[in-house]
Amino acid sequence: xxxxxxxxxxxxxxxxxxxxxxxxxxxxxxxxxxxxxxxxxxxxxxxxxxxxxxxxxxxxxxxxxxxxxxxxxxxxxxxxxxxxxxxxxxxxxxxxxxxxxxxxxxxxxxxxxxxxxxxxxxxxxxxxxxxxxxxxxxxxxxxxxxxxxxxxxxxxxxxxxxxxxxxxxxxxxxxxxxxxxxxxxxxxxxxxxxxxxxxxxxxxxxxxxxxxxxxxxxxxxxxxxxxxxxxxxxxxxxxxxxxxxxxxxxxxxxxxxx
Amino acid sequence: xxxxxxxxxxxxxxxxxxxxxxxxxxxxxxxxxxxxxxxxxxxxxxxxxxxxxxxxxxxxxxxxxxxxxxxxxxxxxxxxxxxxxxxxxxxxxxxxxxxxxxxxxxxxxxxxxxxxxxxxxxxxxxxxxxxxxxxxxxxxxxxxxxxxxxxxxxxxxxxxxxxxxxxxxxxxxxxxxxxxxxxxxxxxxxxxxxxxxxxxxxxxxxxxxxxxxxxxxxxxxxxxxxxxxxxxxxx
Numbered sequence: 001x002x003x004x005x006x007x008x009x010x011x012x013x014x015x016x017x018x019x020x021x022x023x024x025x026x027x028x029x030x031x032x033x034x035x036x037x038x039x040x041x042x043x044x045x046x047x048x049x050x051x052x053x054x055x056x057x058x059x060x061x062x063x064x065x066x067x068x069x070x071x072x073x074x075x076x077x078x079x080x081x082x083x084x085x086x087x088x089x090x091x092x093x094x095x096x097x098x099x100x101x102x103x104x105x106x107x108x109x110x111x112x113x114x115x116x117x118x119x120x121x122x123x124x125x126x127x128x129x130x131x132x133x134x135x136x137x138x139x140x141x142x143x144x145x146x147x148x149x150x151x152x153x154x155x156x157x158x159x160x161x162x163x164x165x166x167x168x169x170x171x172x173x174x175x176x177x178x179x180x181x182x183x184x185x186x187x188x189x190x191x192x193x194x195x196x197x198x199x200x201x202x203x204x205x206x207x208x209x210x211x212x213x214x215x216x217x218x219x220x221x222x223x224x225x226x227x228x229x230x231x232x233x234x235x236x237x238x239x240x241x242x243x244x245x246x247x248x249x250x251x252x253x254x255x256x257x258x
Numbered sequence: 259x260x261x262x263x264x265x266x267x268x269x270x271x272x273x274x275x276x277x278x279x280x281x282x283x284x285x286x287x288x289x290x291x292x293x294x295x296x297x298x299x300x301x302x303x304x305x306x307x308x309x310x311x312x313x314x315x316x317x318x319x320x321x322x323x324x325x326x327x328x329x330x331x332x333x334x335x336x337x338x339x340x341x342x343x344x345x346x347x348x349x350x351x352x353x354x355x356x357x358x359x360x361x362x363x364x365x366x367x368x369x370x371x372x373x374x375x376x377x378x379x380x381x382x383x384x385x386x387x388x389x390x391x392x393x394x395x396x397x398x399x400x401x402x403x404x405x406x407x408x409x410x411x412x413x414x415x416x417x418x419x420x421x422x423x424x425x426x427x428x429x430x431x432x433x434x435x436x437x438x439x440x441x442x443x444x445x446x447x448x449x450x451x452x453x454x455x456x457x458x459x460x461x462x463x464x465x466x467x468x469x470x471x472x473x474x475x476x477x478x479x480x481x482x483x484x485x486x487x488x489x490x491x492x493x
Contacts, residue, residue: 030343188364195363217363221342235317235342242319246275253276 004066005030006172006204007052012061014047020228021047025061027223027233031171034198034205036219036236038212038251044228045208046176052206053093053174054083065172088118092165092173096180098157102149102164108135109145111164119168134163138193155186159193166197173198175207179214191217212255216240224248260329262352262431262462263315264291268324268338270310271488283488284310288324290481294430297453297463297476302483308466309358311483312433314338315464316355317345328352328431350378355433356424360416362409368394369404372422379427386426393422397448413440425452432456434465438472450475 005028014021022044029035037045050056052063054075064072068090075083087093095101102111112131113121121127132142138159149157158178165173178194179187195218198205207218215222215236223233224245232245243249268288273281285307292298300308313319315326321338328337330352335344349355354375363371369390376386394404397418403411408419417440424432434453438446446469453476456463467473473480 033343192363192365220346234320235345237318238320238342238345241313242272244273244320249275 004070006066007063008065008072009052009063010061012048012051012058012063014044014051014056015059020044022051022058022225023228025223025230027230029172029204029206031204032202033221034203034207034219036215036222037206037208037225038210038215038222039225040210040251043225045225047228048225049174049176049206049208053087053091054078055093068171088115089168090171092168092170094158094161094165094173094175094178096177098149098154098161101161102157104150105148107146107148108140108152108160111149111160112167115164115168130167134167135160137197138163139189153186155182155190158182158190162190162194162197166201166203169201171204173203173205175205175209177209177211178207179209179211187214194218212240212251224251260294261291262294262329263464264325264327265289265311265315266325266327268311268314268326269322269488270307270314270319271322285483285486286323286488288486292431292462292464294460294462295457296478297457297465299473299477299480300464300466300483301473301480306483307486308483309435311486312355312435312464312466316353316433317349350375352429353431353433354424354427354429356421356435356437358435358439360408360420360423362407362416364409365407367405368399368408368411368419371408371419372426375423375427389426390422393426394418396452397422398445414442414445417441418445421449421452425456428459428461430461432461432463434463434467436466436468438467438469446472 007029010026012025013023025048037048039045047056051058057076063075065075066072093101109128109131112134113127116127116130132145135142135145140156140159149160152160179190182190191214209215219236222236222239223230224239224247225231226247232239232243232248239248240252243252266289269286271281271283273279288311300311302308310319314321317337324338326337328335328348330348335348337345337348369387372390372394373383373386376389377383391404399415399418403415408416421437438449441449450472453463
Protein backbone atom coordinates (compact mmCIF):
# COMPACT_ATOMS: atom_id res chain seq x y z
CA UNK A 1 0.00 0.00 0.00
CA UNK A 2 1.28 3.44 -0.87
CA UNK A 3 0.91 6.45 1.32
CA UNK A 4 0.01 8.76 -1.49
CA UNK A 5 -3.36 8.99 -3.16
CA UNK A 6 -3.75 8.26 -6.83
CA UNK A 7 -6.11 11.16 -7.39
CA UNK A 8 -6.55 14.37 -5.42
CA UNK A 9 -9.61 16.43 -6.09
CA UNK A 10 -10.01 19.86 -4.59
CA UNK A 11 -12.99 22.22 -4.69
CA UNK A 12 -14.12 21.04 -8.09
CA UNK A 13 -17.11 22.94 -9.50
CA UNK A 14 -18.86 22.95 -12.81
CA UNK A 15 -21.53 25.47 -13.71
CA UNK A 16 -23.66 25.44 -16.82
CA UNK A 17 -24.35 29.16 -17.00
CA UNK A 18 -26.09 29.86 -13.71
CA UNK A 19 -27.08 26.22 -13.26
CA UNK A 20 -24.99 24.11 -10.90
CA UNK A 21 -23.51 20.89 -12.29
CA UNK A 22 -21.37 20.04 -9.30
CA UNK A 23 -20.26 22.37 -6.56
CA UNK A 24 -17.10 22.36 -4.47
CA UNK A 25 -16.34 18.64 -4.49
CA UNK A 26 -13.14 17.49 -2.79
CA UNK A 27 -11.81 14.00 -2.07
CA UNK A 28 -8.74 11.81 -2.35
CA UNK A 29 -8.74 8.38 -3.94
CA UNK A 30 -6.12 5.78 -3.11
CA UNK A 31 -4.96 2.84 -5.22
CA UNK A 32 -7.25 -0.15 -4.83
CA UNK A 33 -10.15 1.93 -3.54
CA UNK A 34 -13.59 1.90 -5.08
CA UNK A 35 -15.58 5.08 -4.49
CA UNK A 36 -19.28 5.09 -5.25
CA UNK A 37 -20.98 8.36 -6.12
CA UNK A 38 -24.71 8.06 -5.53
CA UNK A 39 -27.67 10.35 -5.91
CA UNK A 40 -30.72 10.60 -8.09
CA UNK A 41 -30.63 11.84 -11.66
CA UNK A 42 -29.74 15.50 -11.84
CA UNK A 43 -27.69 15.35 -8.64
CA UNK A 44 -24.49 16.13 -10.53
CA UNK A 45 -22.84 12.75 -10.24
CA UNK A 46 -22.34 12.28 -13.97
CA UNK A 47 -21.09 15.86 -14.35
CA UNK A 48 -18.55 15.10 -11.63
CA UNK A 49 -17.49 11.88 -13.35
CA UNK A 50 -17.10 13.65 -16.67
CA UNK A 51 -15.00 16.38 -15.09
CA UNK A 52 -12.78 13.86 -13.32
CA UNK A 53 -12.25 11.88 -16.48
CA UNK A 54 -11.51 15.18 -18.30
CA UNK A 55 -14.30 14.59 -20.78
CA UNK A 56 -15.57 17.90 -19.46
CA UNK A 57 -13.55 20.82 -18.10
CA UNK A 58 -14.62 22.16 -14.70
CA UNK A 59 -15.40 25.82 -14.07
CA UNK A 60 -13.04 25.90 -11.10
CA UNK A 61 -11.08 23.62 -8.83
CA UNK A 62 -8.24 21.18 -9.36
CA UNK A 63 -7.65 17.48 -9.78
CA UNK A 64 -4.18 15.99 -9.76
CA UNK A 65 -3.28 12.47 -10.72
CA UNK A 66 -0.23 10.50 -9.69
CA UNK A 67 1.39 9.31 -12.90
CA UNK A 68 3.27 6.03 -13.15
CA UNK A 69 6.53 7.86 -12.48
CA UNK A 70 5.13 8.94 -9.10
CA UNK A 71 4.74 12.60 -10.09
CA UNK A 72 1.44 14.37 -9.60
CA UNK A 73 0.10 16.13 -12.67
CA UNK A 74 -2.67 18.67 -12.72
CA UNK A 75 -5.25 17.15 -15.04
CA UNK A 76 -6.72 20.35 -16.40
CA UNK A 77 -3.31 21.73 -17.31
CA UNK A 78 -2.32 18.78 -19.44
CA UNK A 79 -2.44 19.06 -23.18
CA UNK A 80 -5.31 17.41 -24.98
CA UNK A 81 -2.90 14.81 -26.37
CA UNK A 82 -1.57 13.93 -22.92
CA UNK A 83 -5.08 13.54 -21.58
CA UNK A 84 -6.05 11.31 -24.47
CA UNK A 85 -3.00 9.17 -23.88
CA UNK A 86 -3.91 8.79 -20.20
CA UNK A 87 -7.44 7.85 -21.19
CA UNK A 88 -6.21 5.18 -23.58
CA UNK A 89 -3.65 3.61 -21.30
CA UNK A 90 -3.82 4.29 -17.58
CA UNK A 91 -7.55 4.90 -17.32
CA UNK A 92 -10.69 3.13 -18.33
CA UNK A 93 -14.19 4.48 -18.80
CA UNK A 94 -17.14 2.11 -18.67
CA UNK A 95 -20.24 3.74 -20.09
CA UNK A 96 -23.77 2.88 -19.12
CA UNK A 97 -24.56 2.20 -22.75
CA UNK A 98 -21.95 -0.19 -24.15
CA UNK A 99 -22.47 1.28 -27.61
CA UNK A 100 -20.82 4.47 -26.32
CA UNK A 101 -17.70 2.62 -25.27
CA UNK A 102 -17.40 0.00 -27.99
CA UNK A 103 -16.94 0.09 -31.71
CA UNK A 104 -20.03 -1.74 -32.79
CA UNK A 105 -18.93 -2.60 -36.30
CA UNK A 106 -15.60 -4.25 -35.59
CA UNK A 107 -15.17 -7.68 -34.00
CA UNK A 108 -15.11 -8.33 -30.26
CA UNK A 109 -11.46 -9.32 -30.54
CA UNK A 110 -10.60 -6.09 -32.34
CA UNK A 111 -12.43 -4.06 -29.71
CA UNK A 112 -10.10 -5.49 -27.10
CA UNK A 113 -7.03 -5.53 -29.34
CA UNK A 114 -7.40 -1.92 -30.33
CA UNK A 115 -6.64 -0.70 -26.82
CA UNK A 116 -3.53 -2.91 -26.76
CA UNK A 117 -2.32 -1.44 -30.01
CA UNK A 118 -2.83 2.00 -28.54
CA UNK A 119 -0.21 1.18 -25.91
CA UNK A 120 2.21 -0.04 -28.54
CA UNK A 121 1.54 -3.75 -28.95
CA UNK A 122 2.08 -4.76 -32.56
CA UNK A 123 2.41 -8.54 -32.49
CA UNK A 124 -0.83 -9.94 -33.94
CA UNK A 125 -0.56 -13.36 -32.30
CA UNK A 126 0.10 -11.87 -28.90
CA UNK A 127 -2.72 -9.35 -29.21
CA UNK A 128 -5.14 -12.06 -30.22
CA UNK A 129 -4.04 -14.34 -27.37
CA UNK A 130 -4.50 -11.51 -24.87
CA UNK A 131 -7.90 -10.73 -26.34
CA UNK A 132 -8.96 -14.37 -25.99
CA UNK A 133 -7.73 -14.40 -22.42
CA UNK A 134 -9.66 -11.24 -21.58
CA UNK A 135 -12.82 -12.42 -23.28
CA UNK A 136 -12.71 -15.55 -21.15
CA UNK A 137 -12.14 -13.47 -18.02
CA UNK A 138 -15.35 -11.62 -18.75
CA UNK A 139 -17.03 -14.93 -19.60
CA UNK A 140 -17.35 -14.52 -23.34
CA UNK A 141 -16.77 -17.76 -25.27
CA UNK A 142 -13.70 -17.85 -27.47
CA UNK A 143 -15.77 -18.67 -30.56
CA UNK A 144 -17.45 -15.26 -30.35
CA UNK A 145 -14.16 -13.39 -30.81
CA UNK A 146 -14.79 -12.61 -34.47
CA UNK A 147 -18.41 -11.52 -33.97
CA UNK A 148 -19.34 -7.88 -33.85
CA UNK A 149 -20.78 -6.55 -30.59
CA UNK A 150 -23.95 -5.71 -32.54
CA UNK A 151 -24.68 -9.44 -32.38
CA UNK A 152 -24.22 -9.54 -28.59
CA UNK A 153 -26.83 -9.28 -25.86
CA UNK A 154 -26.79 -6.23 -23.56
CA UNK A 155 -25.01 -8.08 -20.77
CA UNK A 156 -22.38 -9.48 -23.13
CA UNK A 157 -21.77 -6.05 -24.64
CA UNK A 158 -21.23 -4.64 -21.19
CA UNK A 159 -18.77 -7.42 -20.33
CA UNK A 160 -16.95 -6.76 -23.60
CA UNK A 161 -16.74 -3.08 -22.76
CA UNK A 162 -15.19 -3.99 -19.44
CA UNK A 163 -12.62 -6.26 -21.11
CA UNK A 164 -11.77 -3.49 -23.58
CA UNK A 165 -11.16 -1.11 -20.69
CA UNK A 166 -9.18 -3.42 -18.46
CA UNK A 167 -6.91 -5.05 -21.02
CA UNK A 168 -4.28 -2.31 -20.82
CA UNK A 169 -3.97 -2.72 -17.06
CA UNK A 170 -5.34 0.72 -16.13
CA UNK A 171 -4.89 2.01 -12.60
CA UNK A 172 -8.10 4.01 -12.50
CA UNK A 173 -11.47 3.13 -14.00
CA UNK A 174 -14.50 5.40 -14.22
CA UNK A 175 -17.86 3.71 -14.41
CA UNK A 176 -21.14 5.42 -15.19
CA UNK A 177 -24.08 3.25 -14.10
CA UNK A 178 -22.27 0.09 -15.25
CA UNK A 179 -25.27 -2.14 -14.56
CA UNK A 180 -27.98 0.30 -15.63
CA UNK A 181 -30.46 -1.06 -18.10
CA UNK A 182 -29.55 -4.72 -17.52
CA UNK A 183 -31.82 -7.48 -16.24
CA UNK A 184 -31.37 -8.21 -12.56
CA UNK A 185 -29.82 -11.63 -13.13
CA UNK A 186 -27.42 -10.20 -15.71
CA UNK A 187 -26.66 -7.37 -13.29
CA UNK A 188 -25.71 -9.78 -10.51
CA UNK A 189 -23.32 -11.62 -12.79
CA UNK A 190 -21.74 -8.40 -13.99
CA UNK A 191 -21.39 -7.02 -10.49
CA UNK A 192 -19.74 -10.16 -9.28
CA UNK A 193 -17.40 -10.09 -12.23
CA UNK A 194 -16.51 -6.43 -11.63
CA UNK A 195 -16.01 -7.03 -7.95
CA UNK A 196 -13.62 -9.89 -8.64
CA UNK A 197 -11.65 -8.00 -11.28
CA UNK A 198 -11.33 -4.88 -9.18
CA UNK A 199 -10.04 -6.92 -6.22
CA UNK A 200 -7.68 -9.10 -8.25
CA UNK A 201 -6.19 -6.22 -10.21
CA UNK A 202 -6.09 -3.78 -7.30
CA UNK A 203 -7.84 -1.14 -9.40
CA UNK A 204 -9.04 2.18 -8.14
CA UNK A 205 -12.49 2.99 -9.43
CA UNK A 206 -15.08 5.72 -9.27
CA UNK A 207 -18.52 4.28 -9.84
CA UNK A 208 -21.50 6.49 -10.44
CA UNK A 209 -24.76 4.75 -9.65
CA UNK A 210 -28.22 5.51 -8.40
CA UNK A 211 -28.48 1.94 -7.10
CA UNK A 212 -27.45 1.68 -3.45
CA UNK A 213 -27.17 -2.10 -3.68
CA UNK A 214 -24.58 -1.71 -6.43
CA UNK A 215 -22.71 0.79 -4.26
CA UNK A 216 -22.82 -1.60 -1.29
CA UNK A 217 -21.46 -4.47 -3.32
CA UNK A 218 -18.71 -2.69 -5.22
CA UNK A 219 -17.43 0.18 -3.12
CA UNK A 220 -15.65 0.73 0.17
CA UNK A 221 -16.35 4.45 0.23
CA UNK A 222 -19.31 6.48 -0.83
CA UNK A 223 -20.29 10.07 -1.59
CA UNK A 224 -23.94 11.06 -1.65
CA UNK A 225 -24.77 13.98 -3.94
CA UNK A 226 -27.75 16.24 -4.12
CA UNK A 227 -28.14 19.39 -6.22
CA UNK A 228 -24.49 19.22 -7.20
CA UNK A 229 -23.17 19.08 -3.65
CA UNK A 230 -21.80 16.24 -1.57
CA UNK A 231 -24.24 15.94 1.32
CA UNK A 232 -22.62 12.97 3.01
CA UNK A 233 -19.53 10.83 2.55
CA UNK A 234 -17.81 8.03 4.39
CA UNK A 235 -17.41 4.28 4.51
CA UNK A 236 -20.07 2.69 2.36
CA UNK A 237 -21.49 0.48 5.09
CA UNK A 238 -21.48 3.38 7.57
CA UNK A 239 -23.37 5.67 5.18
CA UNK A 240 -25.93 2.97 4.38
CA UNK A 241 -26.38 1.56 7.91
CA UNK A 242 -26.23 4.87 9.79
CA UNK A 243 -27.16 7.59 7.31
CA UNK A 244 -26.83 11.04 8.87
CA UNK A 245 -27.90 13.56 6.25
CA UNK A 246 -31.65 13.98 5.68
CA UNK A 247 -31.28 13.23 1.98
CA UNK A 248 -29.27 10.04 2.60
CA UNK A 249 -31.92 8.89 5.07
CA UNK A 250 -34.53 9.46 2.41
CA UNK A 251 -32.53 7.48 -0.16
CA UNK A 252 -31.87 4.58 2.20
CA UNK A 253 -35.47 4.45 3.41
CA UNK A 254 -36.68 4.36 -0.18
CA UNK A 255 -34.98 1.04 -0.96
CA UNK A 256 -37.55 -1.62 -1.70
CA UNK A 257 -37.20 -4.73 0.41
CA UNK A 258 -37.49 -8.07 -1.37
CA UNK B 259 -2.57 -7.57 30.37
CA UNK B 260 -2.39 -5.16 27.42
CA UNK B 261 -5.59 -3.27 26.65
CA UNK B 262 -5.79 -2.96 22.87
CA UNK B 263 -9.10 -1.09 22.94
CA UNK B 264 -10.27 1.68 25.25
CA UNK B 265 -13.67 3.32 24.93
CA UNK B 266 -14.24 6.62 26.73
CA UNK B 267 -17.39 8.65 27.10
CA UNK B 268 -18.92 7.49 23.86
CA UNK B 269 -22.44 8.66 23.04
CA UNK B 270 -24.68 7.70 20.17
CA UNK B 271 -28.09 8.84 19.04
CA UNK B 272 -30.07 8.62 15.85
CA UNK B 273 -31.66 11.73 14.37
CA UNK B 274 -34.65 10.80 12.25
CA UNK B 275 -34.85 13.56 9.69
CA UNK B 276 -37.85 11.99 8.00
CA UNK B 277 -39.74 12.04 11.32
CA UNK B 278 -39.46 15.76 12.01
CA UNK B 279 -35.90 15.36 13.18
CA UNK B 280 -36.72 13.50 16.39
CA UNK B 281 -33.65 12.37 18.22
CA UNK B 282 -33.41 8.85 19.59
CA UNK B 283 -30.64 8.60 22.13
CA UNK B 284 -29.12 5.11 22.22
CA UNK B 285 -26.24 5.18 24.68
CA UNK B 286 -24.20 7.81 26.50
CA UNK B 287 -21.13 7.82 28.71
CA UNK B 288 -19.93 4.47 27.38
CA UNK B 289 -16.54 3.83 28.96
CA UNK B 290 -14.74 0.52 29.23
CA UNK B 291 -11.68 -1.27 27.99
CA UNK B 292 -11.03 -4.80 26.86
CA UNK B 293 -7.96 -6.88 27.56
CA UNK B 294 -5.88 -9.20 25.45
CA UNK B 295 -6.57 -12.85 26.19
CA UNK B 296 -9.98 -12.11 27.68
CA UNK B 297 -13.54 -12.37 26.48
CA UNK B 298 -15.59 -9.42 27.64
CA UNK B 299 -19.34 -9.72 27.27
CA UNK B 300 -21.83 -6.90 26.79
CA UNK B 301 -24.90 -7.70 28.86
CA UNK B 302 -28.35 -6.17 29.13
CA UNK B 303 -31.79 -6.54 27.61
CA UNK B 304 -32.61 -6.12 23.92
CA UNK B 305 -32.64 -2.47 22.92
CA UNK B 306 -30.07 -1.46 25.54
CA UNK B 307 -27.60 -0.62 22.78
CA UNK B 308 -25.28 -3.63 22.81
CA UNK B 309 -25.21 -4.06 19.04
CA UNK B 310 -24.90 -0.31 18.52
CA UNK B 311 -21.78 -0.30 20.68
CA UNK B 312 -20.24 -3.15 18.68
CA UNK B 313 -21.10 -1.38 15.43
CA UNK B 314 -19.44 1.82 16.61
CA UNK B 315 -16.33 -0.15 17.51
CA UNK B 316 -16.25 -1.50 13.97
CA UNK B 317 -16.80 1.90 12.36
CA UNK B 318 -20.15 0.77 11.02
CA UNK B 319 -22.06 3.34 13.08
CA UNK B 320 -20.89 6.91 13.48
CA UNK B 321 -20.02 8.11 16.97
CA UNK B 322 -21.54 11.37 18.26
CA UNK B 323 -19.15 11.96 21.15
CA UNK B 324 -16.20 10.36 22.87
CA UNK B 325 -13.20 8.36 21.80
CA UNK B 326 -12.48 4.79 20.80
CA UNK B 327 -8.74 4.28 21.10
CA UNK B 328 -7.42 1.26 19.27
CA UNK B 329 -3.89 -0.09 19.21
CA UNK B 330 -3.35 -0.31 15.47
CA UNK B 331 -0.04 -1.27 13.91
CA UNK B 332 2.53 0.54 16.06
CA UNK B 333 0.39 3.38 17.28
CA UNK B 334 -2.90 4.39 18.83
CA UNK B 335 -5.78 5.52 16.65
CA UNK B 336 -9.07 7.14 17.62
CA UNK B 337 -11.51 5.09 15.63
CA UNK B 338 -14.33 7.51 16.38
CA UNK B 339 -12.60 10.18 14.31
CA UNK B 340 -10.58 8.09 11.87
CA UNK B 341 -10.80 8.54 8.10
CA UNK B 342 -12.60 5.85 6.11
CA UNK B 343 -9.26 4.68 4.81
CA UNK B 344 -7.91 4.23 8.33
CA UNK B 345 -11.06 2.40 9.41
CA UNK B 346 -10.61 0.03 6.48
CA UNK B 347 -6.99 -0.61 7.48
CA UNK B 348 -8.08 -1.25 11.07
CA UNK B 349 -10.68 -3.74 9.85
CA UNK B 350 -8.13 -5.47 7.69
CA UNK B 351 -5.41 -5.73 10.32
CA UNK B 352 -6.71 -5.10 13.80
CA UNK B 353 -10.43 -5.55 14.42
CA UNK B 354 -12.37 -8.56 13.17
CA UNK B 355 -16.15 -8.81 13.39
CA UNK B 356 -18.66 -11.62 13.28
CA UNK B 357 -22.00 -10.04 12.48
CA UNK B 358 -25.36 -11.48 13.40
CA UNK B 359 -26.22 -12.22 9.80
CA UNK B 360 -24.10 -13.03 6.81
CA UNK B 361 -24.30 -10.56 3.97
CA UNK B 362 -24.01 -12.72 0.91
CA UNK B 363 -22.54 -11.80 -2.42
CA UNK B 364 -24.00 -13.42 -5.52
CA UNK B 365 -21.90 -16.22 -6.99
CA UNK B 366 -19.07 -16.24 -4.44
CA UNK B 367 -18.60 -19.68 -2.89
CA UNK B 368 -18.78 -20.27 0.86
CA UNK B 369 -15.11 -21.26 0.76
CA UNK B 370 -14.07 -17.96 -0.80
CA UNK B 371 -16.31 -15.96 1.51
CA UNK B 372 -14.37 -17.49 4.39
CA UNK B 373 -10.94 -17.17 2.74
CA UNK B 374 -11.45 -13.54 1.67
CA UNK B 375 -10.27 -11.76 4.86
CA UNK B 376 -6.98 -13.68 4.66
CA UNK B 377 -6.53 -12.82 0.99
CA UNK B 378 -7.15 -9.17 1.85
CA UNK B 379 -4.37 -9.41 4.40
CA UNK B 380 -2.04 -10.55 1.65
CA UNK B 381 -2.18 -14.31 2.07
CA UNK B 382 -1.91 -16.45 -1.04
CA UNK B 383 -5.36 -17.59 -2.22
CA UNK B 384 -4.77 -21.34 -2.14
CA UNK B 385 -3.24 -21.23 1.32
CA UNK B 386 -6.19 -19.15 2.50
CA UNK B 387 -8.62 -21.68 0.99
CA UNK B 388 -6.79 -24.47 2.82
CA UNK B 389 -7.36 -22.74 6.13
CA UNK B 390 -10.97 -22.03 5.18
CA UNK B 391 -11.55 -25.74 4.48
CA UNK B 392 -10.11 -26.71 7.84
CA UNK B 393 -12.32 -24.23 9.67
CA UNK B 394 -15.51 -25.13 7.79
CA UNK B 395 -14.82 -28.81 8.52
CA UNK B 396 -14.33 -28.01 12.19
CA UNK B 397 -17.69 -26.21 12.19
CA UNK B 398 -19.29 -29.28 10.59
CA UNK B 399 -20.44 -27.53 7.45
CA UNK B 400 -21.11 -30.34 4.92
CA UNK B 401 -18.34 -30.40 2.33
CA UNK B 402 -20.82 -30.43 -0.54
CA UNK B 403 -21.81 -26.86 0.40
CA UNK B 404 -18.33 -25.36 0.29
CA UNK B 405 -18.33 -24.59 -3.41
CA UNK B 406 -21.81 -23.03 -3.31
CA UNK B 407 -22.70 -19.39 -2.62
CA UNK B 408 -24.23 -19.25 0.88
CA UNK B 409 -27.32 -17.28 -0.19
CA UNK B 410 -29.47 -20.41 -0.18
CA UNK B 411 -28.04 -21.93 3.01
CA UNK B 412 -30.08 -22.32 6.19
CA UNK B 413 -29.65 -19.76 8.97
CA UNK B 414 -27.35 -22.06 10.95
CA UNK B 415 -25.24 -22.88 7.91
CA UNK B 416 -24.86 -19.21 7.01
CA UNK B 417 -23.92 -18.41 10.55
CA UNK B 418 -21.16 -21.02 10.51
CA UNK B 419 -19.77 -19.52 7.29
CA UNK B 420 -19.89 -16.15 9.02
CA UNK B 421 -18.11 -17.47 12.11
CA UNK B 422 -15.41 -19.14 10.01
CA UNK B 423 -14.89 -15.86 8.14
CA UNK B 424 -14.46 -13.99 11.39
CA UNK B 425 -12.22 -16.53 13.11
CA UNK B 426 -9.91 -17.35 10.21
CA UNK B 427 -7.62 -14.35 10.67
CA UNK B 428 -5.28 -13.39 13.45
CA UNK B 429 -6.92 -10.04 14.23
CA UNK B 430 -5.85 -8.98 17.75
CA UNK B 431 -9.39 -7.76 18.50
CA UNK B 432 -12.51 -9.74 17.65
CA UNK B 433 -16.09 -8.49 17.99
CA UNK B 434 -18.84 -11.10 18.16
CA UNK B 435 -22.51 -10.20 17.68
CA UNK B 436 -24.47 -13.25 18.82
CA UNK B 437 -22.37 -15.77 16.90
CA UNK B 438 -24.18 -18.75 18.39
CA UNK B 439 -27.76 -17.55 18.00
CA UNK B 440 -28.83 -20.06 15.36
CA UNK B 441 -26.51 -22.97 16.12
CA UNK B 442 -27.21 -26.43 17.50
CA UNK B 443 -25.49 -27.65 20.68
CA UNK B 444 -22.63 -29.41 18.88
CA UNK B 445 -21.66 -26.36 16.89
CA UNK B 446 -22.16 -24.09 19.85
CA UNK B 447 -19.51 -26.15 21.62
CA UNK B 448 -17.19 -25.75 18.64
CA UNK B 449 -17.59 -21.97 18.86
CA UNK B 450 -16.85 -22.08 22.59
CA UNK B 451 -13.62 -23.97 21.78
CA UNK B 452 -12.73 -21.50 19.05
CA UNK B 453 -13.20 -18.61 21.46
CA UNK B 454 -11.01 -20.37 24.06
CA UNK B 455 -8.31 -20.81 21.41
CA UNK B 456 -8.48 -17.10 20.54
CA UNK B 457 -8.11 -16.19 24.20
CA UNK B 458 -5.11 -18.48 24.52
CA UNK B 459 -3.62 -16.73 21.48
CA UNK B 460 -3.94 -13.37 23.26
CA UNK B 461 -6.86 -12.01 21.27
CA UNK B 462 -9.12 -9.49 23.00
CA UNK B 463 -12.73 -10.55 22.41
CA UNK B 464 -15.87 -8.51 22.95
CA UNK B 465 -19.18 -10.20 22.40
CA UNK B 466 -22.92 -10.31 22.77
CA UNK B 467 -24.29 -13.71 23.78
CA UNK B 468 -27.93 -14.16 24.65
CA UNK B 469 -27.35 -17.87 25.16
CA UNK B 470 -26.75 -18.23 28.88
CA UNK B 471 -24.72 -21.42 28.57
CA UNK B 472 -22.31 -19.94 26.04
CA UNK B 473 -21.94 -16.79 28.07
CA UNK B 474 -21.09 -18.78 31.19
CA UNK B 475 -18.52 -20.75 29.23
CA UNK B 476 -16.69 -17.85 27.59
CA UNK B 477 -17.13 -14.67 29.65
CA UNK B 478 -14.30 -13.38 31.78
CA UNK B 479 -16.17 -10.18 32.51
CA UNK B 480 -19.66 -8.83 31.86
CA UNK B 481 -20.31 -5.15 31.19
CA UNK B 482 -23.87 -4.12 31.97
CA UNK B 483 -24.90 -1.88 29.10
CA UNK B 484 -27.92 -0.51 31.01
CA UNK B 485 -25.37 1.60 32.90
CA UNK B 486 -24.91 3.51 29.65
CA UNK B 487 -28.59 4.37 29.21
CA UNK B 488 -28.74 8.01 28.06
CA UNK B 489 -30.78 9.25 31.04
CA UNK B 490 -28.35 7.78 33.56
CA UNK B 491 -25.43 9.96 32.62
CA UNK B 492 -25.75 12.29 35.57
CA UNK B 493 -25.95 9.50 38.11
